Amino acid sequence: MNIEESIKLVYKAIDDKQGEDIKILKIGNISSLADYFIITSASNERQVKSITDNIEKELEEHDIFVRAKEGTSSSNWILLDYGDYIIHVFKTEDRQFYNLERLWKDAEEITVEAI
Template sequence: MTIEQYIKLAYKAIDDKLGEDTKVLNIGEISSLTEYFIISGASNERQVKAIADNIEKELELNGLFVRGKEGTNTCNWVLLDYGDFIIHIFKNEDREFYNLERLWKDAPELDLEAI
Protein backbone atom coordinates (compact mmCIF):
# COMPACT_ATOMS: atom_id res chain seq x y z
CA MET A 1 0.00 0.00 0.00
CA THR A 2 1.08 3.58 -0.60
CA ILE A 3 1.30 6.28 2.05
CA GLU A 4 -1.78 7.92 0.60
CA GLN A 5 -3.77 4.66 0.79
CA TYR A 6 -2.83 4.29 4.45
CA ILE A 7 -3.88 7.90 5.01
CA LYS A 8 -7.27 7.13 3.47
CA LEU A 9 -7.64 4.16 5.83
CA ALA A 10 -6.74 6.36 8.80
CA TYR A 11 -9.17 9.03 7.62
CA LYS A 12 -11.96 6.45 7.38
CA ALA A 13 -11.11 5.13 10.87
CA ILE A 14 -11.40 8.69 12.20
CA ASP A 15 -14.66 9.25 10.36
CA ASP A 16 -16.11 5.95 11.66
CA LYS A 17 -15.71 7.28 15.22
CA LEU A 18 -17.11 10.71 14.29
CA GLY A 19 -13.88 12.70 14.30
CA GLU A 20 -14.55 16.37 13.61
CA ASP A 21 -13.11 18.66 10.91
CA THR A 22 -10.36 16.24 9.86
CA LYS A 23 -7.58 17.76 7.78
CA VAL A 24 -4.65 16.15 6.00
CA LEU A 25 -1.74 18.54 5.51
CA ASN A 26 1.16 17.81 3.18
CA ILE A 27 4.08 19.18 5.19
CA GLY A 28 6.80 17.27 3.34
CA GLU A 29 7.88 20.27 1.29
CA ILE A 30 8.29 22.54 4.32
CA SER A 31 9.52 20.11 7.00
CA SER A 32 11.78 17.10 7.29
CA LEU A 33 9.72 15.84 10.23
CA THR A 34 7.27 13.78 8.16
CA GLU A 35 5.33 13.92 4.90
CA TYR A 36 1.79 14.42 6.24
CA PHE A 37 -0.07 15.54 9.33
CA ILE A 38 -3.60 14.29 9.90
CA ILE A 39 -5.42 16.53 12.38
CA SER A 40 -8.86 15.83 13.82
CA GLY A 41 -11.01 16.87 16.75
CA ALA A 42 -13.29 15.13 19.23
CA SER A 43 -15.79 16.37 21.77
CA ASN A 44 -14.31 14.58 24.82
CA GLU A 45 -11.46 12.40 26.04
CA ARG A 46 -13.37 9.13 25.54
CA GLN A 47 -13.95 9.98 21.90
CA VAL A 48 -10.28 10.93 21.44
CA LYS A 49 -9.29 7.51 22.79
CA ALA A 50 -11.89 5.69 20.68
CA ILE A 51 -10.64 7.40 17.52
CA ALA A 52 -6.98 6.65 18.30
CA ASP A 53 -7.74 3.01 19.13
CA ASN A 54 -9.74 2.60 15.91
CA ILE A 55 -6.93 4.07 13.80
CA GLU A 56 -4.40 1.71 15.35
CA LYS A 57 -6.68 -1.30 14.85
CA GLU A 58 -7.49 -0.53 11.21
CA LEU A 59 -3.91 0.22 10.20
CA GLU A 60 -2.58 -2.88 12.00
CA LEU A 61 -5.10 -5.01 10.10
CA ASN A 62 -3.44 -3.66 6.94
CA GLY A 63 0.13 -4.28 8.10
CA LEU A 64 1.09 -0.84 9.40
CA PHE A 65 2.06 -0.48 13.05
CA VAL A 66 2.43 2.70 15.08
CA ARG A 67 6.06 3.68 15.73
CA GLY A 68 5.28 5.88 18.70
CA LYS A 69 2.35 7.38 20.53
CA GLU A 70 1.89 10.10 23.08
CA GLY A 71 -0.96 11.46 25.15
CA THR A 72 -2.89 8.27 25.84
CA ASN A 73 -2.78 8.87 29.59
CA THR A 74 -4.95 12.02 29.44
CA CYS A 75 -6.45 11.79 25.92
CA ASN A 76 -6.65 15.56 25.47
CA TRP A 77 -4.23 15.25 22.54
CA VAL A 78 -3.14 11.87 21.21
CA LEU A 79 -0.30 11.71 18.72
CA LEU A 80 0.24 8.58 16.62
CA ASP A 81 3.53 8.47 14.69
CA TYR A 82 3.58 6.26 11.60
CA GLY A 83 6.83 7.66 10.21
CA ASP A 84 5.61 9.00 6.87
CA PHE A 85 2.59 10.56 8.56
CA ILE A 86 1.68 11.70 12.05
CA ILE A 87 -1.87 11.75 13.34
CA HIS A 88 -3.04 14.32 15.90
CA ILE A 89 -6.38 13.69 17.61
CA PHE A 90 -7.38 16.61 19.84
CA LYS A 91 -10.15 17.32 22.25
CA ASN A 92 -11.76 20.32 20.52
CA GLU A 93 -10.71 22.88 23.16
CA ASP A 94 -7.09 21.75 22.94
CA ARG A 95 -7.19 21.81 19.16
CA GLU A 96 -8.27 25.45 19.26
CA PHE A 97 -5.53 26.28 21.75
CA TYR A 98 -2.64 24.63 19.88
CA ASN A 99 -4.02 25.51 16.42
CA LEU A 100 -1.65 23.33 14.37
CA GLU A 101 -3.41 24.37 11.19
CA ARG A 102 -2.23 27.94 11.77
CA LEU A 103 1.32 26.81 12.60
CA TRP A 104 1.45 24.82 9.34
CA LYS A 105 -0.60 27.26 7.25
CA ASP A 106 1.88 27.04 4.35
CA ALA A 107 1.21 23.31 3.97
CA PRO A 108 -1.31 22.43 1.29
CA GLU A 109 -4.27 20.28 2.28
CA LEU A 110 -4.38 16.85 0.65
CA ASP A 111 -7.46 16.16 -1.42
CA LEU A 112 -8.40 12.58 -0.50
CA GLU A 113 -10.89 12.37 -3.34
CA ALA A 114 -8.05 12.74 -5.83
CA ILE A 115 -6.26 9.64 -4.51
Protein backbone atom coordinates (compact mmCIF):
# COMPACT_ATOMS: atom_id res chain seq x y z
CA MET A 1 0.00 0.00 0.00
CA ASN A 2 1.45 3.38 -0.96
CA ILE A 3 1.32 6.52 1.18
CA GLU A 4 -1.65 8.01 -0.68
CA GLU A 5 -3.76 4.86 -0.21
CA SER A 6 -2.73 4.75 3.42
CA ILE A 7 -3.80 8.37 4.00
CA LYS A 8 -7.16 7.65 2.39
CA LEU A 9 -7.56 4.73 4.79
CA VAL A 10 -6.74 7.01 7.74
CA TYR A 11 -9.25 9.59 6.50
CA LYS A 12 -11.96 6.93 6.28
CA ALA A 13 -11.10 5.57 9.75
CA ILE A 14 -11.46 9.08 11.18
CA ASP A 15 -14.67 9.75 9.28
CA ASP A 16 -16.16 6.42 10.42
CA LYS A 17 -15.87 7.63 14.03
CA GLN A 18 -17.25 11.10 13.24
CA GLY A 19 -13.95 12.97 13.46
CA GLU A 20 -14.57 16.65 12.80
CA ASP A 21 -12.83 19.11 10.47
CA ILE A 22 -10.32 16.65 9.00
CA LYS A 23 -7.34 18.45 7.46
CA ILE A 24 -4.46 17.02 5.48
CA LEU A 25 -1.37 19.23 5.38
CA LYS A 26 1.47 18.44 3.01
CA ILE A 27 4.52 19.41 5.07
CA GLY A 28 7.27 17.45 3.30
CA ASN A 29 8.50 20.44 1.35
CA ILE A 30 8.95 22.57 4.52
CA SER A 31 9.95 19.99 7.15
CA SER A 32 11.81 16.73 7.51
CA LEU A 33 9.45 15.51 10.27
CA ALA A 34 7.09 13.80 7.84
CA ASP A 35 5.44 14.25 4.46
CA TYR A 36 1.94 14.87 5.84
CA PHE A 37 0.07 15.92 8.95
CA ILE A 38 -3.50 14.68 9.32
CA ILE A 39 -5.43 16.68 11.90
CA THR A 40 -8.91 16.11 13.28
CA SER A 41 -11.09 17.05 16.24
CA ALA A 42 -13.39 15.17 18.59
CA SER A 43 -15.95 16.45 21.05
CA ASN A 44 -14.65 14.53 24.09
CA GLU A 45 -11.82 12.31 25.35
CA ARG A 46 -13.73 9.07 24.65
CA GLN A 47 -14.15 10.05 21.01
CA VAL A 48 -10.45 11.01 20.77
CA LYS A 49 -9.58 7.49 21.94
CA SER A 50 -12.19 5.87 19.70
CA ILE A 51 -10.80 7.63 16.63
CA THR A 52 -7.17 6.73 17.41
CA ASP A 53 -8.10 3.12 18.18
CA ASN A 54 -9.95 2.87 14.86
CA ILE A 55 -7.01 4.33 12.92
CA GLU A 56 -4.60 1.86 14.50
CA LYS A 57 -6.96 -1.07 13.88
CA GLU A 58 -7.56 -0.21 10.24
CA LEU A 59 -3.86 0.32 9.49
CA GLU A 60 -2.78 -2.82 11.35
CA GLU A 61 -5.11 -4.82 9.10
CA HIS A 62 -2.85 -3.66 6.25
CA ASP A 63 0.36 -4.41 8.20
CA ILE A 64 1.01 -0.74 8.92
CA PHE A 65 2.03 -0.15 12.52
CA VAL A 66 2.41 3.01 14.55
CA ARG A 67 6.04 3.97 15.20
CA ALA A 68 5.31 6.21 18.16
CA LYS A 69 2.24 7.25 20.10
CA GLU A 70 1.95 10.22 22.42
CA GLY A 71 -1.01 10.75 24.71
CA THR A 72 -3.24 8.42 26.68
CA SER A 73 -6.86 7.36 26.67
CA SER A 74 -7.68 10.32 28.91
CA SER A 75 -5.80 12.81 26.76
CA ASN A 76 -7.18 15.77 24.91
CA TRP A 77 -4.58 15.26 22.18
CA ILE A 78 -3.17 12.00 20.84
CA LEU A 79 -0.40 11.90 18.25
CA LEU A 80 0.23 8.84 16.08
CA ASP A 81 3.53 8.79 14.17
CA TYR A 82 3.59 6.55 11.12
CA GLY A 83 6.84 7.92 9.69
CA ASP A 84 5.60 9.38 6.40
CA TYR A 85 2.62 10.97 8.13
CA ILE A 86 1.73 12.10 11.62
CA ILE A 87 -1.86 12.06 12.84
CA HIS A 88 -3.10 14.53 15.46
CA VAL A 89 -6.44 13.80 17.13
CA PHE A 90 -7.53 16.68 19.35
CA LYS A 91 -10.38 17.45 21.65
CA THR A 92 -12.00 20.46 19.91
CA GLU A 93 -10.97 23.08 22.49
CA ASP A 94 -7.35 21.92 22.48
CA ARG A 95 -7.17 21.99 18.72
CA GLN A 96 -8.31 25.59 18.76
CA PHE A 97 -5.75 26.41 21.45
CA TYR A 98 -2.74 24.79 19.73
CA ASN A 99 -3.91 25.77 16.22
CA LEU A 100 -1.46 23.62 14.27
CA GLU A 101 -2.91 24.87 11.02
CA ARG A 102 -1.68 28.38 11.88
CA LEU A 103 1.72 27.12 13.03
CA TRP A 104 2.10 25.20 9.76
CA LYS A 105 0.47 27.88 7.60
CA ASP A 106 3.15 27.45 4.91
CA ALA A 107 2.06 23.84 4.39
CA GLU A 108 -0.19 23.04 1.48
CA GLU A 109 -3.65 21.89 2.56
CA ILE A 110 -4.93 19.14 0.31
CA THR A 111 -8.18 17.25 0.08
CA VAL A 112 -8.47 13.48 0.29
CA GLU A 113 -9.84 13.50 -3.26
CA ALA A 114 -6.68 15.24 -4.51
CA ILE A 115 -4.39 12.52 -3.14
